[in-house]
Amino acid sequence: MSIPISLMAHLVAGYPTDELAKAAAQGLAEGGVSYFEVQLPFSDPSADGPAIQSACAQVLSRGYTVSEGFAFIAYLRQMFPQIPVYAMTYGNLAYRRGIVRFAEDAAEIGIAGLIIPDLPFDHDEGLRQACTQVGIDAVPVAAPSMSQQRITLLGNHGYPYVYASLRAGITGTETEIDNRTLLFLDSIRGSSRLFGGFGIRNASQVGLLAPYVHAVVAGSVFVDLIGAHAGEGVAGVRQAVREKARELTGM
Amino acid sequence: MSTLGYFDRFGGRYVAEILQQPLVELEQAFTEALADPAFLAELVEQQRNFVGRPTPLLYAGNASRELGGPPIYIKLEGMAHTGAHKINNAIGQAMLAKRMGKTRIIAETGAGQHGIATAAACARLGLECVVYMGDTDVRRQQPNVAGMELYGATVVPVHSGAKTLKDAINEAMRDWATHFETTHYLIGSALGPSPFPDIVRTFQSIIGDETKRQMADRGIGGGTLVACVGGGSNAMGFFSTFLDDPSVRLVGVEAGGRGPAIGDHAVRMSGSGAEDGIIHGYKSRFLVDADGQVAPTHSVSAGLDYPGIGPQLAALGERGRVTFTSATDTEALEAVKFFARTEGVMFALESAHAGAAAIRLARQQESDKPIVINMSGRGEKDLFITSPLLRLEEWKEFLESELARIGGAE
Numbered sequence: 001m002s003i004p005i006s007l008m009a010h011l012v013a014g015y016p017t018d019e020l021a022k023a024a025a026q027g028l029a030e031g032g033v034s035y036f037e038v039q040l041p042f043s044d045p046s047a048d049g050p051a052i053q054s055a056c057a058q059v060l061s062r063g064y065t066v067s068e069g070f071a072f073i074a075y076l077r078q079m080f081p082q083i084p085v086y087a088m089t090y091g092n093l094a095y096r097r098g099i100v101r102f103a104e105d106a107a108e109i110g111i112a113g114l115i116i117p118d119l120p121f122d123h124d125e126g127l128r129q130a131c132t133q134v135g136i137d138a139v140p141v142a143a144p145s146m147s148q149q150r151i152t153l154l155g156n157h158g159y160p161y162v163y164a165s166l167r168a169g170i171t172g173t174e175t176e177i178d179n180r181t182l183l184f185l186d187s188i189r190g191s192s193r194l195f196g197g198f199g200i201r202n203a204s205q206v207g208l209l210a211p212y213v214h215a216v217v218a219g220s221v222f223v224d225l226i227g228a229h230a231g232e233g234v235a236g237v238r239q240a241v242r243e244k245a246r247e248l249t250g251m
Numbered sequence: 252m253s254t255l256g257y258f259d260r261f262g263g264r265y266v267a268e269i270l271q272q273p274l275v276e277l278e279q280a281f282t283e284a285l286a287d288p289a290f291l292a293e294l295v296e297q298q299r300n301f302v303g304r305p306t307p308l309l310y311a312g313n314a315s316r317e318l319g320g321p322p323i324y325i326k327l328e329g330m331a332h333t334g335a336h337k338i339n340n341a342i343g344q345a346m347l348a349k350r351m352g353k354t355r356i357i358a359e360t361g362a363g364q365h366g367i368a369t370a371a372a373c374a375r376l377g378l379e380c381v382v383y384m385g386d387t388d389v390r391r392q393q394p395n396v397a398g399m400e401l402y403g404a405t406v407v408p409v410h411s412g413a414k415t416l417k418d419a420i421n422e423a424m425r426d427w428a429t430h431f432e433t434t435h436y437l438i439g440s441a442l443g444p445s446p447f448p449d450i451v452r453t454f455q456s457i458i459g460d461e462t463k464r465q466m467a468d469r470g471i472g473g474g475t476l477v478a479c480v481g482g483g484s485n486a487m488g489f490f491s492t493f494l495d496d497p498s499v500r501l502v503g504v505e506a507g508g509r510g511p512a513i514g515d516h517a518v519r520m521s522g523s524g525a526e527d528g529i530i531h532g533y534k535s536r537f538l539v540d541a542d543g544q545v546a547p548t549h550s551v552s553a554g555l556d557y558p559g560i561g562p563q564l565a566a567l568g569e570r571g572r573v574t575f576t577s578a579t580d581t582e583a584l585e586a587v588k589f590f591a592r593t594e595g596v597m598f599a600l601e602s603a604h605a606g607a608a609a610i611r612l613a614r615q616q617e618s619d620k621p622i623v624i625n626m627s628g629r630g631e632k633d634l635f636i637t638s639p640l641l642r643l644e645e646w647k648e649f650l651e652s653e654l655a656r657i658g659g660a661e
């Protein structure tokens with residue numbers, strides 16, 4: 001491929017076990033990903049599809065806590081300091097701890113930013129301010145259904161990064177990258193760098209999208225893969241994830 | 252109405268960006284519909300001849316005498332078509348969806364009452380209907396599943412999470428996020444992202460409007476209104492007419508379940524178990540753990556078994572305008588028996604929580620100001636739940652003989 005591909009890979013913290021989640025991260029790092037997006041599991045993840053939802057449920061069923069999720073991220077920071085970690089979760093986990101404290105705790109373990117899809121940018125409960133205070137990014141989510149008015153409003157905030165969800169709906173179903181998608185990306189870019197994702201599963205989608213975004217996000221594809229290879233243990237998960245990551249990054 | 256989607260600090264529109272625009276469009280369409288005489292005329296027609304309104308306000312003379320307290324009245328909302336107040340909202344929103352050009356309706360249901368009401372409304376209006384229902388609920392509420400299917404709806408069992416109402420809501424939200432161009436999400440209680448709490452309350456407020464007229468016709472006023480509270484749709488519909496009338500006391504009754512331990516009840520307002528939270532698109536009081544994960548709940552009545560409460564009720568509770576109390580599973584069952592015996596009226600288990608609280612109030616109350624109970628649903632739907640509790644051996648025998656009769660035994 002002519003242009004270097006920057007990939008943001010999504011992981012569910014602690015899925016399917018701490019050990020295998022770490023193995024998956026190792027595989028992703030070896031596969032050349034540029035960013036980790038780590039989901040802190042929430043009991044009611046209504047913006048996620050079945051794969052990520054059941055992964056989250058499985059992790060929570062062993063009593064997994066937010067603090068354990070942060071500890072997993074701290075491990076990633078230590079092992080792979082060159083790969084920034086964005087934490088993705090749902091509003092209630094941040095709200096319960098207190099938005100300010102949540103941002104402080106995130107900053108302390110070296111999280112680069114927070115992605116919380118059910119805290120919309122114009123009603124974010126002070127997330128952006130709290131993040132700015134501690135020097136990390138609040139990354140708002142943009143979607144193709146946005147009105148021009150909301151796009152302008154979002155642009156006015158001048159976020160350094162914006163997460164573009166590329167299709168109507170939820171994570172995990174395949175995305176077709178058409179003209180409309182590219183127009184949408186142009187409309188929200190402004191001065192922000194874009195993470196673009198939802199439904200990315202193969203190299204040709206990545207290749208098509210990469211020129212238009214700062215990094216391509218791939219999520220369910222890895223979660224599915226990790227689930228499918230969990231039975232093969234650390235080496236199996238690491239290898240499967242590495243191969244997929246290499247395919248997507250073109251490494 | 253809410254102020255920009257908020258009721259004091261509760262409410263809001265905490266959904267993924269993809270759903271912000273569909274909610275804006277819904278709010279616009281709702282405002283326009285309410286200003287359209289043709290829409291309102293059709294609503295009245297549906298309420299009268301499909302829903303069966305007005306529902307009666309019954310003087311419960313025998314019950315009042317036996318308790319030795321004030322006069323008790325029962326708003327027989329359970330006499331509405333499909334057996335509960337849910338139909339008021341279902342037909343209203345289905346009409347709104349049709350007006351918006353939507354061809355497909357999705358809904359969540361717990362016990363199945365909202366699912367039944369939505370399926371019936373969709374059948375009547377010629378709309379496709381898909382009902383999400385937790386797998387646990389599908390198994391224990393088969394009669395309602397059968398009813399929904401008869402009305403032509405597709406019932407989709409939800410296997411995620413706790414496999415109950417809250418998971419059905421998540422699944423419906425997912426569907427809506429993918430299909431909002433053709434599809435309306437017909438939410439079943441006065442909760443969810445704005446403008447749903449306003450929409451549901453508006454279509455349910457016919458309960459309170461009628462009650463007020465019926466009380467005036469009988470020359471009674473003041474007193475106490477009692478309603479059970481799951482998400483809050485029957486309570487808000489019953490109360491909203493009276494919010495500005497200080498002579499009327501408003502009491503909401505939550506599910507006390509088996510007791511105060513986490514997982515044994517659904518008490519959000521009257522106990523100390525709930526916290527402020529942001530879940531299912533709105534800010535309110537929720538039963539959650541220390542991390543903010545949604546906590547398990549329990550009630551003998553499937554319709555009250557929900558970890559959150561509609562934002563307007565949460566605000567009215569904090570302001571002290573609505574007083575909250577709870578009734579246990581046992582008290583609710585006792586109330587079902589009491590009103591069946593004294594008045595020939597069978598309460599739904601949900602509504603029986605209001606009945607139980609009213610019995611308690613009547614025993615304590617000195618004045619002769621009336622107590623008006625909203626019987627949000629009728630109890631026939633619960634026979635599969637109450638029978639094993641009230642007459643286990645006979646019920647087992649019945650089920651076994653039915654199984655044998657239809658050839659399923661051995």
Ligand SMILES: Cc1ncc(COP(=O)(O)O)c(C=O)c1O
Nearest residue numbers: 364481482483484485554601628
């Ligand atoms: C008869 C009846 N009453 C009450 C409820 C609780 O809902 P809400 O609080 O929205 O009225 C339900 C819900 O299924 C119900 O079926």
